[in-house]
Amino acid sequence: xxxxxxxxxxxxxxxxxxxxxxxxxxxxxxxxxxxxxxxxxxxxxxxxxxxxxxxxxxxxxxxxxxxxxxxxxxxxxxxxxxxxxxxxxxxxxxxxxxxxxxxxxxxxxxxxxxxxxxxxxxxxxxxxxxxxxxxxxxxxxxxxxxxxxxxxxxxxxxxxxxxxxxxxxxxxxxxxxxxxxxxxxxxxxxxxxxxxxxxxxxxxxxxxxxxxxx
Amino acid sequence: xxxxxxxxxxxxxxxxxxxxxxxxxxxxxxxxxxxxxxxxxxxxxxxxxxxxxxxxxxxxxxxxxxxxxxxxxxxxxxxxxxxxxxxxxxxxxxxxxxxxxxxxxxxxxxxxxxxxxxxxxxxxxxxxxxxxxxxxxxxxxxxxxxxxxxxxxxxxxxxxxxxxxxxxxxxxxxxxxxxxxxxxxxxxxxxxxxxxxxxxxxxxxxxxxxxxxxxxxxxxxxxxxxxx
Numbered sequence: 001x002x003x004x005x006x007x008x009x010x011x012x013x014x015x016x017x018x019x020x021x022x023x024x025x026x027x028x029x030x031x032x033x034x035x036x037x038x039x040x041x042x043x044x045x046x047x048x049x050x051x052x053x054x055x056x057x058x059x060x061x062x063x064x065x066x067x068x069x070x071x072x073x074x075x076x077x078x079x080x081x082x083x084x085x086x087x088x089x090x091x092x093x094x095x096x097x098x099x100x101x102x103x104x105x106x107x108x109x110x111x112x113x114x115x116x117x118x119x120x121x122x123x124x125x126x127x128x129x130x131x132x133x134x135x136x137x138x139x140x141x142x143x144x145x146x147x148x149x150x151x152x153x154x155x156x157x158x159x160x161x162x163x164x165x166x167x168x169x170x171x172x173x174x175x176x177x178x179x180x181x182x183x184x185x186x187x188x189x190x191x192x193x194x195x196x197x198x199x200x201x202x203x204x205x206x207x208x209x210x211x212x213x214x
Numbered sequence: 215x216x217x218x219x220x221x222x223x224x225x226x227x228x229x230x231x232x233x234x235x236x237x238x239x240x241x242x243x244x245x246x247x248x249x250x251x252x253x254x255x256x257x258x259x260x261x262x263x264x265x266x267x268x269x270x271x272x273x274x275x276x277x278x279x280x281x282x283x284x285x286x287x288x289x290x291x292x293x294x295x296x297x298x299x300x301x302x303x304x305x306x307x308x309x310x311x312x313x314x315x316x317x318x319x320x321x322x323x324x325x326x327x328x329x330x331x332x333x334x335x336x337x338x339x340x341x342x343x344x345x346x347x348x349x350x351x352x353x354x355x356x357x358x359x360x361x362x363x364x365x366x367x368x369x370x371x372x373x374x375x376x377x378x379x380x381x382x383x384x385x386x387x388x389x390x391x392x393x394x395x396x397x398x399x400x401x402x403x404x405x406x407x408x409x410x411x412x413x414x415x416x417x418x419x420x421x422x423x424x425x426x427x428x429x430x431x432x433x434x435x436x437x438x439x440x441x442x
Contacts, residue, residue, distance in 0.1 A: 057237070061230075061234065064230055064233070065230050065234075066222030066226050066227050066230060067222070068222055068227060069227045069230060069231055072231065073230065073231065073234050076231075076234055076235060076238050077234065077238060079238075080237075080238035080241050080242055081241070083242050083245065084241060084242065084244075084245035087245045087246055087249040087253065088245065088249060090249065090253045090256065091249035091252035091253050091256065092252075093256070094256045094257065094260050095260075098350060155355075156355075171355075171356065173354075173355055173356040173357075176355055177354070177355070
């Protein structure tokens with residue numbers, strides 16, 4: 001394996017195939033827990049940990065697992081690491097554990113993780129699988145953080161719990177309620193698709209020039 | 215090694231599943247063992263903080279349960295151990311000199327979004343509720359969470375009457391949440407206008423918990439005495 005493909009593996013999840021903004025996967029935690037930046041980061045890191053560990057183990061066992069039982073094996077492995085994360089978060093902070101609620105356990109059914117295990121880890125050696133998973137996980141953290149920061153600033157007037165606008169600020173409460181998640185996600189998707197459109201148009205314009213010149 | 219058959223043999227599948235389960239079991243046990251102490255400490259700190267909030271004079275707490283045959287018992291170790299059916303858990307809070315400063319107990323009732331779980335402080339001296347704190351709720355931010363921030367509402371719990379009747383079998387007057395501005399008796403709670411459902415949940419939580427706890431607690435108060 002050379003460095004170029006490792007880098008590609010890593011960057012795939014962060015930009016080209018970003019799980020939140022490009023693949024639009026894992027929407028359940030994305031919309032539900034991103035009421036504050038701290039919650040977003042914790043949820044993202046928990047998912048990142050589960051993703052990297054389970055992809056590593058899946059990849060290690062890839063030659064042993066008969067194809068008929070592979071999904072069962074993947075789910076057991078993922079559930080194991082989710083349980084470990086669950087205990088770890090309880091040990092770190094009960095307040096955080098209450099804030100994230102059922103969504104920690106629901107990492108088990110996060111389609112990003114099973115998708116990575118099936119699409120990448122089951123076919124690649126452990127290092128490549130873990131690098132790719134780390135990229136995806138970081139992409140997920142970035143996605144959650146993008147929502148969490150906007151929602152916390154607008155909905156509570158704070159960032160990482162630090163008040164930004166002073167006592168006069170009237171919080172835009174709907175932003176920390178469920179509809180706010182959809183509004184902010186919609187806004188970000190709009191921005192990304194506008195960017196992709198513009199890039200495409202530039203490329204086709206360039207292509208047109210080339211054909212004219214030829 | 216023979217070429218892979220179209221369907222894997224059952225024994226191979228069982229072996230793989232067994233191996234994977236064994237690995238996963240080890241990981242889970244490892245995680246549980248290594249976080250056990252920290253989790254238990256966190257839970258204890260969270261409970262203490264909640265109790266100290268409703269009984270500001272408190273410096274230490276002891277956990278008790280009511281017994282089905284009447285009477286109360288010190289619960290050592292606390293933790294998640296299952297309670298006997300019908301038993302009520304409460305905390306005796308002691309001040310610096312080790313004197314009983316108050317009783318704290320949890321109550322829960324259905325609110326607007328989910329169950330509202332509160333902790334309330336009970337003072338045996340005035341036979342009244344002297345403070346409440348929220349343990350857990352998912353009420354609408356800015357509306358339902360006024361139950362902790364609204365000064366007028368919180369003032370309901372400076373001395374909320376929870377006297378028992380003569381037979382010590384139930385509260386003399388049921389704790390009840392009334393419409394905003396219509397509170398006339400010390401056992402009524404003046405609701406927050408606009409957050410009536412959450413206010414009612416608080417009233418119901420206190421009433422249910424007090425009805426279950428106080429008839430068994432009050433005859434045994436001297437057992438709590440001072441800290442041994």
